[in-house]
Amino acid sequence: MENKVVFASGGDSGRAGFCLADVKLRGQDFFLRRSPNQMMYWLGRCSLLAVCVQVTFGQTLLDLRTQSKSIDFSGANATKPFQAGAIFPATCSIGQMFFQTNAPAGRNLYGCTSTNAWTQESGGNAGMAGQLGDFLVTRTNSSLLAIGSNCSGTTPCNVRFGSLTYSLVTGATVSISGGTGVAFIYVSSSGALMVGHNLAASCSVGCTAQSGVTAFPSDAIPLFTWTATNGSWDTAGGADQRAVLSTQVLHPGAGMLIVQSSGQTTIAPDPTVVGLRVAPPAISTSPCAAGSWAADNSFYYVCISANTWKRAPVASW
Incomplete structure (x- = not known):
C-alpha cells in the first residue's frame, strides 16, 4: 500500500506550494532484514523531504452556519447577535431579530413574526400582566394594529362583568x-371590543371604532392605549393597560350604608336617616327602631322611639 501525505498552503492568484512525502511500506519485517546503510536510506525516505512555506496576505471569510461547530462566545470581549438601528429594516423573514436603539429601555427587542412584520418581544415597563396573551395588541405596520390575535375558539379571550362572561374568539384590526x-x-360593559379615539381610524369586523373618546369609559375594562403621529401608529406607542389585580372603591351617598363582610359588600339604606317599612305592630310597644313605619287597611304606623308606636287612621278621598 502506498501512502501520500500532502501539505499545502493557499495564496493569491491561485498559487500554491506543496510538499510530498512518499512512504512505501513493504511488510512488517522489512527493516529487520536490511543492512544499517539500507535502513538509513529508508528512514530518510520516510522523513519529510521538503517543506514549502508560502506567506501571502489575503482575507478568509468563514460561514459560521456551515463551517463551525459548538460555537462558544462566552469568552469574547463583546458580541452583537442582532441587527441594530433606529429604523426598522423594510424587509424581514420569520425568525430575524432587531434591536431598536432609540426605543425606551426594556422595549428595544423586536422579532420578525411574519414576512416584513416586526413584533415587539418585550413589554417595557409592564408588570407580569403585560406578558399575557389575552387581548394582546401589537403593531403590524405603521397603519395597522392587531388586537387579540391569540384569541380563538379553542383559546378564547374572556372578560367578566359581574355574573356575565364575554368571550372574544377571533382577532380584530384597527x-x-x-x-x-x-x-x-377596551371592552365595553356590553362585551363589545371598542377602539375609542380622536383620530381618523376604523375597525375590522370584530371591533367598533368610536370617535371623540379621550379616556377610558368608567364602566369599561381597559386593554391598551396606542399613540399615533401624523396618521401613523408610533412604533413604541403601545401601553399595556390590562390588570390582573384591581379594586373598586365605593362611597355611600346620603342615607346609605356600605358594609363589607366575608368578601362581600352590602349596600343598604341607613335606618337612622331613612325609615324602613316593617310589619304592622300588634301592640303599641312592639319592638321597633325609631323611624320605622308600617301600614295596613286601617292605620298608618310610625315608630317614634325605640319600641314605641303611634298610629293614625287612614281614609279614602
Whole structure:
C-alpha cells in the first residue's frame, strides 16, 4: 500500500506550494532484514523531504452556519447577535431579530413574526400582566394594529362583568389614515371590543371604532392605549393597560350604608336617616327602631322611639 501525505498552503492568484512525502511500506519485517546503510536510506525516505512555506496576505471569510461547530462566545470581549438601528429594516423573514436603539429601555427587542412584520418581544415597563396573551395588541405596520390575535375558539379571550362572561374568539384590526393622538382599546360593559379615539381610524369586523373618546369609559375594562403621529401608529406607542389585580372603591351617598363582610359588600339604606317599612305592630310597644313605619287597611304606623308606636287612621278621598 502506498501512502501520500500532502501539505499545502493557499495564496493569491491561485498559487500554491506543496510538499510530498512518499512512504512505501513493504511488510512488517522489512527493516529487520536490511543492512544499517539500507535502513538509513529508508528512514530518510520516510522523513519529510521538503517543506514549502508560502506567506501571502489575503482575507478568509468563514460561514459560521456551515463551517463551525459548538460555537462558544462566552469568552469574547463583546458580541452583537442582532441587527441594530433606529429604523426598522423594510424587509424581514420569520425568525430575524432587531434591536431598536432609540426605543425606551426594556422595549428595544423586536422579532420578525411574519414576512416584513416586526413584533415587539418585550413589554417595557409592564408588570407580569403585560406578558399575557389575552387581548394582546401589537403593531403590524405603521397603519395597522392587531388586537387579540391569540384569541380563538379553542383559546378564547374572556372578560367578566359581574355574573356575565364575554368571550372574544377571533382577532380584530384597527387601521389609521390620519391624525395625531391616542387610541383607547377596551371592552365595553356590553362585551363589545371598542377602539375609542380622536383620530381618523376604523375597525375590522370584530371591533367598533368610536370617535371623540379621550379616556377610558368608567364602566369599561381597559386593554391598551396606542399613540399615533401624523396618521401613523408610533412604533413604541403601545401601553399595556390590562390588570390582573384591581379594586373598586365605593362611597355611600346620603342615607346609605356600605358594609363589607366575608368578601362581600352590602349596600343598604341607613335606618337612622331613612325609615324602613316593617310589619304592622300588634301592640303599641312592639319592638321597633325609631323611624320605622308600617301600614295596613286601617292605620298608618310610625315608630317614634325605640319600641314605641303611634298610629293614625287612614281614609279614602
